[in-house]
Amino acid sequence: MSTPQSLDQLGERYVRLVLSLGVHDADYVDAYYGPEEWQQQAARDHEDLAAVGERAESLRDALNAFPAPGTETMLGLRLEYLRRQVAAAVARTRMLRGTRYSFDDEAQALYDVKPPAFSEEHFASLVNDVGNMLPGSGQVHKRFEQYKLQFVIPPSRLALVFDAAIAEGRTRSAAHLSLPPDEHFSVEYVTGKPWSGYNWYKGNATSVIQVNVDFPITIDRAVDLACHEGYPGHHVYNSILELNLARGRGWQEFTIYALFSPQSLIAEGTANFGIEMAFPGRERVAFESDVLFPLAGIDPEYAESYYAVHTLVQRLGYAGNEAARRYLDGRITRAQAAEWLVRYALMSPERAEQRTHFFDKYRSYVINYNLGQDLVQNAVERRGGTADNPERRWQLFGELLSSPRIPSTL
Numbered sequence: 001m002s003t004p005q006s007l008d009q010l011g012e013r014y015v016r017l018v019l020s021l022g023v024h025d026a027d028y029v030d031a032y033y034g035p036e037e038w039q040q041q042a043a044r045d046h047e048d049l050a051a052v053g054e055r056a057e058s059l060r061d062a063l064n065a066f067p068a069p070g071t072e073t074m075l076g077l078r079l080e081y082l083r084r085q086v087a088a089a090v091a092r093t094r095m096l097r098g099t100r101y102s103f104d105d106e107a108q109a110l111y112d113v114k115p116p117a118f119s120e121e122h123f124a125s126l127v128n129d130v131g132n133m134l135p136g137s138g139q140v141h142k143r144f145e146q147y148k149l150q151f152v153i154p155p156s157r158l159a160l161v162f163d164a165a166i167a168e169g170r171t172r173s174a175a176h177l178s179l180p181p182d183e184h185f186s187v188e189y190v191t192g193k194p195w196s197g198y199n200w201y202k203g204n205a206t207s208v209i210q211v212n213v214d215f216p217i218t219i220d221r222a223v224d225l226a227c228h229e230g231y232p233g234h235h236v237y238n239s240i241l242e243l244n245l246a247r248g249r250g251w252q253e254f255t256i257y258a259l260f261s262p263q264s265l266i267a268e269g270t271a272n273f274g275i276e277m278a279f280p281g282r283e284r285v286a287f288e289s290d291v292l293f294p295l296a297g298i299d300p301e302y303a304e305s306y307y308a309v310h311t312l313v314q315r316l317g318y319a320g321n322e323a324a325r326r327y328l329d330g331r332i333t334r335a336q337a338a339e340w341l342v343r344y345a346l347m348s349p350e351r352a353e354q355r356t357h358f359f360d361k362y363r364s365y366v367i368n369y370n371l372g373q374d375l376v377q378n379a380v381e382r383r384g385g386t387a388d389n390p391e392r393r394w395q396l397f398g399e400l401l402s403s404p405r406i407p408s409t410l
């Protein structure tokens with residue numbers, strides 16, 4: 001019988017486990033700024049997946065045997081966070097060794113949630129509503145594609161528009177959250193990626209944000225990406241976790257971010273809800289028509305109607321999850337999944353094709369965006385952070401960013 005380990009020791013074992021799994025899965029370690037020596041050692045040891053799986057299970061057992069310090073305390077949240085993160089690592093190791101989960105089982109095992117399902121009729125009815133707002137007649141996705149053309153940011157103005165959206169997102173976030181004094185990020189424009197934007201967190205309150213310019217970028221993407229990737233989204237979330245938990249409390253497990261884990265639902269959920277936090281209700285249209293539309297050379301007169309359509313189209317996000325569920329469960333082909341995305345998520349055929357490659361690579365990860373946003377919003381509103389109480393809303397959002405949350409402790 002060995003001496004029970006402290007949570008700090010178990011936290012270190014978690015970091016080393018994620019690093020060892022990362023040796024076999026290039027996407028798994030999304031960010032790491034702990035001791036370099038640990039990462040080098042994981043690469044040197046190059047343990048096979050069977051051994052990594054055994055370590056994951058042994059750590060899971062040690063965490064399950066750890067006496068619970070009380071659920072709503074920071075220590076209670078920390079223990080539950082480690083337990084669920086390690087349970088996901090056990091599942092991810094099994095997947096890498098050949099286990100195939102159904103879409104729903106995988107989402108439960110990796111992200112600690114049960115994704116909701118909607119009928120085809122539900123999406124057809126929403127698409128019909130969108131169609132009623134668009135000019136012309138005929139297939140809605142074709143009319144939507146045509147309609148969007150006038151809202152594309154000219155490539156020569158892209159950086160200008162993005163910089164303005166980022167600056168505003170920062171001002172609005174910094175007014176309510178304590179950001180580290182030296183936080184900053186750089187923006188790069190890239191091509192040939194399965195995603196539209198990505199935040200690479202580097203530690204020391206620094207990120208590199210990449211924006212994919214494979215396809216024309218419509219004006220809504222400026223605020224969406226500025227908030228989701230930057231303020232108060234991923235960049236702020238990672239910076240605040242680093243400041244408060246990794247450095248402030250010395251909790252090593254927060255120096256690493258395992259992509260296929262419950263933490264991702266919180267990361268994507270807070271990033272998506274962050275758009276609404278920074279630009280609530282009508283404030284977005286006001287900023288868009290005063291600042292961004294003129295910068296992009298688009299007539300601000302159309303801002304109002306464009307965002308009415310945009311808000312409705314956002315509700316079709318779950319149609320994307322449904323395409324992924326059917327495709328990954330082997331019920332439809334890639335071509336059928338792309339067709340579904342065109343018809344019910346109103347994507348262009350090119351973007352739909354790109355999205356199926358996202359499904360291949362990230363699988364049930366897709367649920368983290370919209371389900372994550374809904375769960376985060378519910379958690380904030382349930383505690384009194386409703387839209388008519390912005391102070392309380394920011395306070396709860398800030399607390400969420402600075403505590404070890406996973407879906408089951410939201």
Ligand SMILES: [Zn+2]
Binds near residue numbers: 228234267268271
């Ligand atoms: Zn994201």
